[in-house]
Amino acid sequence: MSEQAAGREPDAVEALYEEAEQWHVNAGGETIHAKRMPGRWRRIKWLTASVWLIFFLGPYLRWDGRQAVLFDIPHRQYHLFGATVLPQDFWMLSLLLLFFAILLAVATAMAGRVWCGFFCFQTVWTDVFTWIEERLEGPPAERRRLERAPLGLRKVTIRAFKHLVWLAIGFLTGFSFVAWFVDAPTLWRTFFTGQASAAAYVAVALFTVGTYILAGWLREQVCFWLCPYARIQGVMLDRTTVVPAYDFRRGEPRGRLRKDADAAVQGDCVDCHQCVAVCPTGVDIRAGQQEGCITCALCIDACDAVMDKVGRPRGLVRYASLDELDGRATTPMFRRGRVWAYTAILVTALTGIVYGLASLDAIELKVLHERAPLFVRLADGAIQNKYTLKVLNKTGEDIEVRITAEGPAGLRLVGADAPLIARHGEVTPRTLFLRLEPAALSGESVPVRFVASGQRGSGERLRAERDSVFIGP
Known part of the structure; x- marks a missing residue:
């Protein structure tokens, strides 16, 4: 570290301590009666x-x-x-929670505790x-x-x-x-x-x-x-975050409004304490950004009203970043890597939610192939496979569902003559069998497809499909 930097560091730390000493945190010893100003x-x-x-x-x-x-x-x-x-x-709920969590992080990084102040x-x-x-x-x-x-x-x-x-x-x-x-x-x-x-x-x-x-x-x-x-929230802010801030360069030295010669060296702050009077948490924005500030911006209204009365320009207290107050070049939002990372996560989560809602089916079909045994040979020589079908009814009414199967020529579905009554909001199982002549098998397994179809009381037709396999010797 250079001697010049070493000499500045204690001054900066001392300035932070002096600023912190001016903070006022109401620990509940008094009731804050904030003034309301339009x-x-x-x-x-x-x-x-x-x-x-x-x-x-x-x-x-x-x-x-x-x-x-x-x-x-x-x-x-x-x-x-x-x-x-x-x-x-409910995987969509995880994406929804992620979306709002990152949205809160984005809002905080850009405008401080704007959620606290307004929502x-x-x-x-x-x-x-x-x-x-x-x-x-x-x-x-x-x-x-x-x-x-x-x-x-x-x-x-x-x-x-x-x-x-x-x-x-x-x-x-x-x-x-x-x-x-x-x-x-x-x-x-x-x-x-x-x-x-x-x-x-x-x-x-x-x-x-x-x-x-x-x-x-x-x-x-x-x-x-x-x-x-x-x-x-303190660790989510940086020097480019825009928050309600007091322009100390313009406001200091503060003091009562004067018309004598000394008024030329006086800052624009007339020390009226209106910014403190309207604060719902009782903090003094002139002491810098602090834990009690919820960025509600009511102090801006109060200060602007006073500036109008004393004939001075508005903006002594305004939304600004620390870089702006210190006279440094401000970084545009689109150049901040953290904002881009947050935005990418937001878009991903939102895309997943939209896709999930758009792809919701009124009924869903799942097919479980019997594992033991994989197939049986019947007395007439036909090969039979056993399946458990589960129909999930997402509607608010019971639906009569018919099951059909598609596959090689000669495929027969057994056990699906009577329609399945799918209870609303529940999974309704049904055990079915597929039979096929050995000559129709082109290999150890062939693809088959189960189709569940029904109709709602409003006349809306419902359909769900699920692919499976038929296994032979």
């Missing part, structure tokens, strides 16, 4: 949060006479609109709970006064009503969760008459209490201490 990022936050309406409304969407998306665990059937996925097709259910539910709190108790200053006030009729009434609303939202959350696993209209009919399953009542109770505690009481403490993503 702005572009607040509107975007509400817009992205509205995606969770799918969670509440999705179970009531109907498709072909049934619930469009239903994870029917007792019957091991998972209905996704027109497709029915059974446990045999995370903990953040969204907490935002809704605090919005209700503000509607009932007033802005932050009034909430703090009410918090310190002695118990009285007004305080008890307001807070009791607030907690009842919170519990109602928690109940609706739990009920909506269960509705994805039980037919929603049936759940409404059975839940309030005591006829629902014990699992439904337990799940709703756990979600009600969990939502009430996590979003109403713990709030940002979940992000600080309970969320594993908060612990690992």
